[in-house]
Amino acid sequence: MIDVRLLRTDLEAVRARMARRAKPDLLVQLDNAAALDGRLREFAAERDSIRRQVNDLSKQVGQLRRDGKAAEADAAMAQSREFGDEEKGLAAKTAEVEEQLRQILLRIPNIISDEAPDGASDEANPVIRVHGFDGVAFDDHQRVPHWETGVALGILDNERAAKISGAMFTMLRGAGATMARALCQLALDRNADAFEEVRPPTLVTTATLTSTGQLPKFADDAYSIERDDLWCIPTAEVPLTSISAGEILDEADLPKRFMAYSPCYRRESGSAGRDTRGLLRGHEFDKVEILAYAAPEQGRALLDEFVARAAGTMEALGLPYRVIGICSGDLGQSHHLSFDIEVYAPGCDKWLEVSSVSWFSDYQARRADIRFRRTGQKGTEHVHTLNGSALAVPRVLAAILENYRQSDGSVAVPDVLRPYMRGITAIGPK
């Protein structure tokens, strides 16, 4: 959530920056929030003054009792009781307005970085750079979609996945399953130099899913386990971000970095019928996520580092990729500045989004209440959070099945994966 204080000190500036998201209703919500915040401050001042009088009178009652002045003590008690009643009425009004403000604030998106390009939708996202694609010719044997190759080689069995779990679930078999696991291992190993590996819970509380921004607005996108009031994580970003929820960190410990392999669960409620074939979009998939808590001034450089790490892994895998800048109209609710990495899959002739790397400024940290203290200084500030996919398995796997398909129909295993694949160098028909 954004800092309410900005609405008091700089409402016009916030409005101007929020306008770039091209959602007119947002500006109305900003005004509403500012107004509610103003009322709340009046209530607070009033309450403080009542509390003060009650506190004073209560102290007097104690003293008067000790001095044996019963009549005066009773008078003070009566007076204090009146203040108490007044306070109760005020507290009820305050609670109501607080809740109204909270509900609005939870739905107001993050302030966009000035660096994010203007644009209405993903179609306006600029290509920042392309690697391994320009001028490269793809052979006919690479122009086979992975769902055909996968079935032919017996490593992709979505038909049975559907029998087991329904549509949009995938099942990898044999060398396909091995390669999926190898990709995770590769991504973890490539980032182990700087990130602590975590194996987090993948079922989380409502509070945890709210901290990262999925709730309350995007409840339909997540699987919920109502009986136990738990949610399936859509990404390891969710539990990793909440590791230090409610904690105050030392500046010296920043940036604090975590990485995690986890399954990810998504209802894909808004995308029924899109990319349903093969491995492009499933309800459950594996991903390795990298994440950092940072001091604000560290954020921008870390964002570049994260992009470089994700891109470096694609390069190591020998996949053509490009880096995309996310424009103002396409930036997610919690995002301050983001880049996507897409790999080219010649078989389906598509650029597949395999990584999204984002800087959230203090938006998530404020929701999760993660702060840090600067060395030798009093007070605290919210940290900045960043995260990105180090590697999203299914689409990378799809890209490998297409880019590495040989003329005989087999698929060569990229060199960097071979150590993780029990010596398999190529996947041939069974």
Place this chain on the structure above:
RNA sequence: GGAAGGAUGCCCGAGUGGCCGAAGGGACACGCCUCGAAAGCGUGCGAGGUUUCUGCCUCCGUGGGUUCAAAUCCCACUCCUUCCGCCA
């Protein structure tokens, strides 16, 4: 699932209605001492809000309640520990 005990500041820990935002210790910071360090001594040391008048308000797991007054009493919940049951 059943039973018992517990949750206090960065950590440990005292505190069963007013004099408690909270003893004491540790850690940490600064100063003294020292060639330097350790030890000693002194000072400081939770967070947030409001204000700038260093005053006021809030926070002792969370949420409610009782009271003139709650860390302290009552209720509910959450989490932790131990034991039993169950079970990978």
